[in-house]
Every structure is written in structure tokens, then in C-alpha cells.
Amino acid sequence: MHELSIATSLIEAAQEEAVKHRAAGVTAVHLRLGALSGVAKDALLFSYGLAAEGTLLQGSQLIIEEVPVMVFCAACRERRPIRSLQSFCCATCDAPATAVVQGRELEVVALEINQEVGQ
Amino acid sequence: MSTEPRLVEVRRNVLKQNDIIAGELRQRFRAAGVYTVSLVSSPGSGKTAFLEKTLSLVGARYRVAALVGDLATENDAVRLRRSQAEVRQITTGTVCHLDATMVRGALDGWDLEELDFLFIENVGNLVCPSSYDLGEELRLVLLSVTEGEDKPLKYATIFNSADVAVITKIDLAAAVEFDWKAALANIHSVRPNMQVLRVSAKTGEGLDQWQRLLEARLG
Numbered sequence: 001m002h003e004l005s006i007a008t009s010l011i012e013a014a015q016e017e018a019v020k021h022r023a024a025g026v027t028a029v030h031l032r033l034g035a036l037s038g039v040a041k042d043a044l045l046f047s048y049g050l051a052a053e054g055t056l057l058q059g060s061q062l063i064i065e066e067v068p069v070m071v072f073c074a075a076c077r078e079r080r081p082i083r084s085l086q087s088f089c090c091a092t093c094d095a096p097a098t099a100v101v102q103g104r105e106l107e108v109v110a111l112e113i114n115q116e117v118g119q
Numbered sequence: 120m121s122t123e124p125r126l127v128e129v130r131r132n133v134l135k136q137n138d139i140i141a142g143e144l145r146q147r148f149r150a151a152g153v154y155t156v157s158l159v160s161s162p163g164s165g166k167t168a169f170l171e172k173t174l175s176l177v178g179a180r181y182r183v184a185a186l187v188g189d190l191a192t193e194n195d196a197v198r199l200r201r202s203q204a205e206v207r208q209i210t211t212g213t214v215c216h217l218d219a220t221m222v223r224g225a226l227d228g229w230d231l232e233e234l235d236f237l238f239i240e241n242v243g244n245l246v247c248p249s250s251y252d253l254g255e256e257l258r259l260v261l262l263s264v265t266e267g268e269d270k271p272l273k274y275a276t277i278f279n280s281a282d283v284a285v286i287t288k289i290d291l292a293a294a295v296e297f298d299w300k301a302a303l304a305n306i307h308s309v310r311p312n313m314q315v316l317r318v319s320a321k322t323g324e325g326l327d328q329w330q331r332l333l334e335a336r337l338g
Contacts, residue, residue, distance in 0.1 A: 002215050002247035010133045017129045024122045031133070038249035038276045085275040088309050096311030100279075106250070108131040114122040 006039050006106070007047035014108055015056050023113035028061040030112075034105035035069050035085065060112075069103030137251055140219035144226075144254025151231035154336050155239065157253050159277060160261035161270070162243030165287040167195050168320035169261060170240055174202035176330055181235035181337070186225045188217040188242045195240070205229075216247035219254060235337060245274040257336065263288040264297040268305055275309040283314045285329070290319040 014029045033041060041064055048062040071088075073080040075095035079102075083091050090097050132138060148155045160166050170185060177183050184205040187195045196208035209217060209225050222239060231237075239255060241248045260281035262270050265288060271278045278284065284306050292299070306313055316332070318325035 002250065005214065005216075005218075005247075006133065006250065009136065013131050013133050013135065017127075017131055021125075021127045027124065036276055036279060038246065038280070085279070086272045086309060088275075088279065088311055096307070098311055106133045108129055108133060110126055110128050112124065112126050115125045115127075117121055117123050 003039060003043035004047040004051065007044060007051035010044075010048070010062075010108065011051045011055055011057055014111060017108065018056050018111055018113055021111070021113060022116050023056065023111070024116050025114045026057045026060045026111055027114065028063055028112035029057065029108060030063045030065065030110040032065050032067050032105045032107045032109050034067045034103040036100065036103040037106040039106060041066065065109075067103060067105045070101050071097035072099040072101050073097060074099070134250065134252075137219045140223055141252035141254040144219060144223060145256070147231060148237065148254060148256070151234070153231050153234045153237050154257075154333070155237045155253075155255045156257045156259060156333070157239040157241060157255040158259045158261060159241045159245065159248045159281065160243060160263075160287075161245045161266065161274075164243070164261045164263040164266060165320060166240050166243065166261055167198060169285065169287055169318065170238055171199055171202055172320045172323070172326055173238065173329065173333075174199060174204040174206075176326055177236060177333060178202055178204050182233060183236045183238070184229070184234050185238040185240065186222060187240040188221070190215075190242060211242060215242055215244050216251055217241050217253060218251045222253050236333065245270070245277050249277040249280045257282050259283050259285050261285045261287050262302070262306075264292045264302075265295050268298050268302040271302075271305040271309045278306065278309045278313070281310070281313075283316060283332070284310075285316045285318060287318055287320065289317050289324060290322050 018026050052058050069082050070079050073090040075093050081091045082097050088097050158166050186207050188209045193208045196206045199206040207225050209221050258281045
């Protein structure tokens with residue numbers, strides 16, 4: 001289980017971005033999590049609270065958008081989903097899929113912050 | 120001073136720091152002409168035995184070195200040094216994987232120009248190492264015949280992140296009634312077209328093909 005390491009990196013990344021935006025506090029972090037990222041959603045949610053303690057992100061919510069794998073199918077000449085991680089082929093024509101175009105994401109995409117305004 | 124709630128869009132890879140360091144390592148390896156191979160597998164699949172043979176075999180003609188990751192002990196490094204290759208142990212404590220910073224730290228003081236091949240043995244684990252780029256050119260995933268043919272299906276992500284699969288301990292295949300057809304089908308089901316090597320560190324079978332693959336990569 002490496003989700004605590006991931007959560008720590010996630011907190012560091014989000015905190016840096018929050019500081020850049022002059023956040024007084026962060027209420028939520030939006031994350032895109034690819035099916036091939038190697039990170040388990042539940043374990044990450046569990047670790048997040050621990051990693052956030054004592055930081056600007058303490059008490060914030062982690063909102064995860066799960067991103068399915070998409071490949072470029074050479075047979076269909078289209079972006080396609082795959083059957084499953086266990087059956088890594090085009091969901092439309094069953095051709096073996098090798099060109100992954102989506103699904104490795106582990107990416108902070110937005111922060112909900114309380115921003116300092118005025119004097 | 121008052122505050123107001125706001126949604127700000129950012130686009131930030133969580134492992135950006137690791138990826139930056141891994142990218143720098145890859146550039147260093149290429150500039151120095153070192154071909155870097157990482158090995159991942161579950162504990163007990165024969166990574167160290169395979170690496171020991173590899174260091175002896177490839178080390179007879181090329182300059183080789185290895186980094187070995189483990190939670191604790193220097194045992195693997197001691198064992199691998201019998202091959203005469205330079206070996207450094209990375210002990211991770213409780214961390215279940217290597218990351219690029221650990222690799223960079225372990226290289227401290229090494230002249231990469233003096234090497235042709237560098238091998239990085241990850242901590243025995245088929246889950247966590249898949250997320251971390253180490254700057255390697257080639258990632259091997261090892262699977263021993265004693266582990267069962269369906270491992271690729273259970274650990275699809277790591278098989279999908281690796282370049283070559285190595286089936287180890289093939290001298291035991293008959294004894295455990297290893298189903299080759301099922302194993303290959305499973306590997307190719309999670310990673311179509313994946314190259315598969317079959318080796319026995321004990322008898323030496325298949326190591327010649329592995330050596331040829333490495334030599335071809337050196338260019």
C-alpha cells in the first residue's frame with residue numbers, strides 16, 4: 001500500500017498551488033485518477049485525511065473523478081474504451097490495444113479555496 | 120482582511136516531482152551511455168537469483184552495476200557482489216517501492232561513464248512500484264512458474280506498465296504443472312504483444328536470449 005506516499009505528494013502539490021492562489025484555506029481538492037495509475041481510490045481517500053493533518057488542507061475533502069482507460073485502436077482508427085484491464089483490447093472490435101491515450105492520470109485539476117480579498 | 124470561497128483550476132501531476140527527477144536521471148543515463156533496466160516482481164519470484172546470473176554473464180563482457188531495493192537488510196547486495204559487480208543496497212524502511220529520489224541518492228559518487236548497464240531491483244511488490252518512474256529504459260516484470268498462471272490478471276497494472284515479462288524458475292515448470300498456454304494468454308490479455316522470456320537461473324536455460332536482448336539494446 002503506497003497510497004500514503006501518494007497522499008503526501010498530493011497534499012504537497014495542492015498546498016503549493018493553494019499558496020500560489022493566496023488561499024487562506026482549502027475546502028476541497030479535485031483529483032483525476034486513472035484506472036492505470038496504480039493507485040487505489042479507497043486507500044487514497046483513507047490516507048488523505050492523515051496526510052492533510054497540520055497543513056493548509058486539514059479538514060478538506062478529496063473529490064475523485066475516476067478516469068477510464070482509453071486507447072487508440074489501430075483497427076477502428078478511433079479512440080476507444082477497452083474491455084477491461086484484464087482484457088486489454090478494443091471494446092468495439094476486440095483488436096489488441098497497445099496505444100494507451102488515457103488512464104494513467106494522477107492529477108490535481110481544481111481546488112476549492114477561501115481566498116484572501118482586500119486589506 | 121476577509122476571505123471568499125472560490126474554485127480555482129489547476130493542472131498538476133501529483134507525482135510531478137518524481138517524474139522530473141526520473142526525467143533527469145534518464146537524461147544522465149543516456150548521456151553517459153548506460154542502459155538502465157529495472158526489475159519488478161512479487162517477493163520470492165527469483166529476482167535476485169536472476170540478477171545475480173545476469174551480472175555474472177553480462178559482466179563478463181560489459182561494465183555492469185546494480186542497485187537493489189529492500190525494506191531491510193543488505194543481504195541481497197552482499198549476495199550480488201559475489202558477481203564482482205558494483206552493487207549498492209537501497210533500504211527503504213517501511214516504504215514499499217523505490218522512487219526516483221532514492222535512485223538518485225544511491226548513485227551519488229558513481230561515475231556513470233564507467234558503466235554499460237545498470238540494473239535496478241525494486242522492492243518485491245507487484246502493486247506499488249507501478250506508479251513510479253525511475254528513469255529506466257526497460258522495465259522487466261518477473262513471474263515465477265510457482266506463482267500461478269493468473270498473476271498477470273490479478274496485477275494487470277504492473278504488467279501493463281512493464282516492457283518485457285520474464286518467466287523464471289522454468290526448471291520447476293513440470294513439477295508444478297505450469298500451464299504455459301494459460302500463462303502466455305494471460306500476459307497477452309493484459310499487455311498485447313508483450314515480449315516474454317523464459318529463464319532458469321539454476322540451469323541457465325534462456326539466459327542466452329536475455330543476454331542477446333540486452334546487447335541489442337546497447338546498440
